[in-house]
Amino acid sequence: MVPPAATASAPVQPIGTPEAPAIKDPAKDTILTPRFYTTDFDAMAAMDLRPNEAELEAICEEFRKDYNRHHFVRNEEFEGAADKLDPETRKVFVEFLEQSCTSEFSGFLLYKELSRRIKEKNPLLAECFAHMARDEARHAGFLNKSMSDFGLQLDLGFLTANKAYTYFKPAYIFYATYLSEKIGYWRYIAIYRHLEKNPDSKIFPIFNFFENWCQDENRHGDFFDALMKAVPSTVTGFTAKLWCRFFLLAVFATMYVRDVARKEFYEALGLDAREYDKYVIEKTNETSARVFPVVLDVENPKFWVRLERLVNNNQALSEADASSAPAPIKALRKLPYWGANALEMAKLFLMAPIASNRYQPAVR
Ligand SMILES: [Fe+2]
Ligand SMILES: [Fe+2]
Numbered sequence: 001m002v003p004p005a006a007t008a009s010a011p012v013q014p015i016g017t018p019e020a021p022a023i024k025d026p027a028k029d030t031i032l033t034p035r036f037y038t039t040d041f042d043a044m045a046a047m048d049l050r051p052n053e054a055e056l057e058a059i060c061e062e063f064r065k066d067y068n069r070h071h072f073v074r075n076e077e078f079e080g081a082a083d084k085l086d087p088e089t090r091k092v093f094v095e096f097l098e099q100s101c102t103s104e105f106s107g108f109l110l111y112k113e114l115s116r117r118i119k120e121k122n123p124l125l126a127e128c129f130a131h132m133a134r135d136e137a138r139h140a141g142f143l144n145k146s147m148s149d150f151g152l153q154l155d156l157g158f159l160t161a162n163k164a165y166t167y168f169k170p171a172y173i174f175y176a177t178y179l180s181e182k183i184g185y186w187r188y189i190a191i192y193r194h195l196e197k198n199p200d201s202k203i204f205p206i207f208n209f210f211e212n213w214c215q216d217e218n219r220h221g222d223f224f225d226a227l228m229k230a231v232p233s234t235v236t237g238f239t240a241k242l243w244c245r246f247f248l249l250a251v252f253a254t255m256y257v258r259d260v261a262r263k264e265f266y267e268a269l270g271l272d273a274r275e276y277d278k279y280v281i282e283k284t285n286e287t288s289a290r291v292f293p294v295v296l297d298v299e300n301p302k303f304w305v306r307l308e309r310l311v312n313n314n315q316a317l318s319e320a321d322a323s324s325a326p327a328p329i330k331a332l333r334k335l336p337y338w339g340a341n342a343l344e345m346a347k348l349f350l351m352a353p354i355a356s357n358r359y360q361p362a363v364r
Contacts, residue, residue, distance in 0.1 A: 018082070021148040023155045024098065034103035037110050038165045039173045044114060045121035047170070052230035056124060059223050063131030071212045072142045077205035082149040085203060092265035093204065094150050101143035101154055103180070107220075108136035109160060110177070128223055135216045146206050171234045174224055175247035178291070179284065181221035183251060186283045188214035194271060201270035225291045235293055244292040245353050252281050252296070253345065256307045257314050278304070289356035297354050309344050313337040 016022035049056055085093060115129035140156065147153055168176060192210035195202045202208075228234045235244070256277050259266065263273035282298055289295045297303060320333040 016151040021153040024152040036165045041117040045118040049230045055226040089268045097147045104140035178224035179251045183284045184217040185214045186280045289359040294353035
């Protein structure tokens with residue numbers, strides 16, 4: 001379900017300087033903001049990787065090479081870059097940095113904790129997670145440093161201790177993280193390629209780093225692809241098909257509603273949020289067919305009509321939220337839109353999926 005927006009405006013807070021950035025209050029948690037996850041560490045430790053051990057070992061060897069060891073180094077282009085943004089662009093760009101930093105950091109926490117907790121019993125898996133935690137820490141740190149160019153910083157220690165953690169059993173962690181890595185790859189590379197063709201729209205030098213950066217995300221996604229193939233029960237059978245559909249839909253719908261709600265950020269880059277998301281969703285869906293048994297029928301026009309209805313309902317929910325009415329009246333006004341969202345999501349979920357082998361052999 002896709003309820004109230006991430007756009008609910010937060011109270012104005014003081015802004016520091018790049019030298020002494022103010023700690024930013026964390027954004028209010030909604031279903032559209034990045035989550036922190038925890039899982040069953042014993043089940044992860046006990047996982048038998050033999051069915052796909054050679055591929056996992058090869059991926060771990062890639063991680064060891066640490067291709068981006070020297071990539072995330074700030075250069076002189078960052079000096080004064082923040083001052084060139086107009087106030088409106090500045091606001092949406094800082095929101096983008098904050099959301100990206102939080103989701104990179106969420107990956108770091110999960111991978112770090114996994115590597116620590118399964119080290120003794122499952123050293124290969126633990127090592128892969130440790131390398132991925134290294135990458136995500138770099139990504140989060142780089143984004144947080146860019147936030148400090150705008151006089152703000154996220155207190156990652158505070159977030160670690162205070163944000164709610166969602167428990168997912170290992171199979172759900174695989175679906176959710178696989179999709180977030182692959183969608184992250186397509187999001188970053190799409191922006192990078194667009195700005196390569198339209199250098200005037202490059203509003204901040206961080207985008208120059210996206211090409212190598214997204215290769216990290218691509219490798220992380222490949223790791224989860226190999227991991228699911230090592231545990232075939234996660235991607236075969238009736239139940240797995242249902243969960244793959246569910247996670248694909250949840251990830252796509254959340255991204256679409258969130259991105260359209262903050263389309264000003266994409267406009268600042270010279271992109272249309274809807275077209276951009278359509279491209280990212282189509283590409284991620286096609287990529288997912290390499291490992292998921294089914295994917296969504298994103299070529300069906302009804303898929304997009306229904307996503308637009310979610311956008312409209314979400315807009316109405318935000319308006320109800322922003323009104324000065326007492327809480328019970330607000331809830332009453334929101335009720336029909338919550339119901340409408342649930343109905344649209346159910347209809348989307350029930351749309352006939354596409355068997356992934358339809359993409360073979362080109363993709364699989
Ligand atoms: Fe990352
Ligand atoms: Fe990643």
